[in-house]
Amino acid sequence: MSDLSRRGLISLGAVLGLVGVTEVAPAWSAPGWSWSPSGSVAGAGTGVDPQWVWDDTIDRAMVPVLENGQVPAVNAAIRPWVNNNHPLPSGLPADITAFLQQANQLPSWADRAKLRRAADFNRRKDTYLFMLYGVGSGIMSTVIPREARSVYWSKGGADMKDRAAKTFTFGYDLSQLSAYEPNGQFIVTANKTRMVHAAVRHLLPQLPQWKNGATETIPISNGDILVTFHSLGTFVHSKLKEWKIPMSAADEEAFLHSWQVAISLLGVRDEYIPRTWADAHAQSAQVLSPILMPTTEGRELAEVLLGLLSQVDLGVTRGFLNEFTRYVLGDTIADWLGLPRDLIAAGIIRVGWPSYILFREGLLPIIPVNFYLFDQFLRAVAMAFLNGGTSTQTTPIEIPDINRPA
Ligand code: HEM
Incomplete structure (x- = not known):
């Protein structure tokens, strides 16, 4: 199958289970970058493909730290540095300090009122956000x-x-009420x-297993x-809309803004950060949908993640979890991951989840039959993240000094 027709098949529709994908070509690169910087927060830009843009200043500053065995000292220096209003850690190499002096602040276009609204929105919708993230x-x-x-x-x-949980609990940490406030932690x-x-x-390109399978040299x-x-x-936004979760325009804008600020703080240039949800969805269709594909590593990772979620025993079966995953991500992804079917659970979810939402949002006067089943499920998902000690608020972020140990 040509790369072009593969792309046609693996559309966002496929991600959401609207169409089936039966064959996948082994190409991992997105189509050429054509998203216009006029849809970005900068409003203009060079148009350079962001796949060839990294984070030069900190990348350069970290090389001697890694090559001269200074990682433990840098980790020790940054460990007590937690809150946004903490002074920068002392004892860091001058290049890193210079980088942080410039980077450890909100971008000039950040709007604190919107960020506060986003935090409130996250609190009001945390049930769905937990589930979707x-x-x-x-x-x-x-x-x-x-x-x-x-x-x-x-x-x-x-x-x-531990690793996988940290990646997706980041979305949850971002949603804390104080995330961007002086006593919050998100900027740090x-x-x-x-x-x-x-x-x-710096580390991954040195690993033979990375070099052998990669279509990119530097990750x-x-x-x-x-x-x-x-x-x-963007995915969460599309599901909230699909599930008809009530959201005001200001809520939607604030939710986007918190992500705009988050990816800016992670080093994404303004010319690539979508200005509106329409711009974001257009960019997503170009960069995310076409590249989705199973890998050996990803399948193993999915098994660990689903195992982590089903470990919390609140009466929710693994079959129910598999089917909920299928319901949220669609048949294509569920089949890629080899998730077995549980048709009874599938039926309960298809009928029960929309009623559960309606009842929670005050749009259904009678409590639905399976309300408590979904409530328990949500509780199990929340507990897997909060009690698993996997939140970045409880587990310090450490700079790695090696690749995956053998
Ligand atoms: C580490 C979040 C994008 C690969 C981390 C950590 C966080 C994080 C919080 C530190 C947690 C820890 O210490 O383990 C994010 C967010 C992203 C993002 C919010 C984008 C919105 C990416 C991308 C990749 C990636 C695009 C790869 C393509 C990694 C790896 C680590 C890491 C390999 C280090 C794991 C280790 O220490 O072994 N990321 N990340 N991240 N991230 Fe990301």
């Missing part, structure tokens, strides 16, 4: 080949349960993540981060 985006990350492979082959890949978390990503860019480009953003924020 956890079961939806988390599992989707395993069929994003470059992400699945870099997570698998990096240091944390050896403890995939983002900068530590930027340092981790810079380390991974975690601006393009890759945009892909991940769409698997989180």
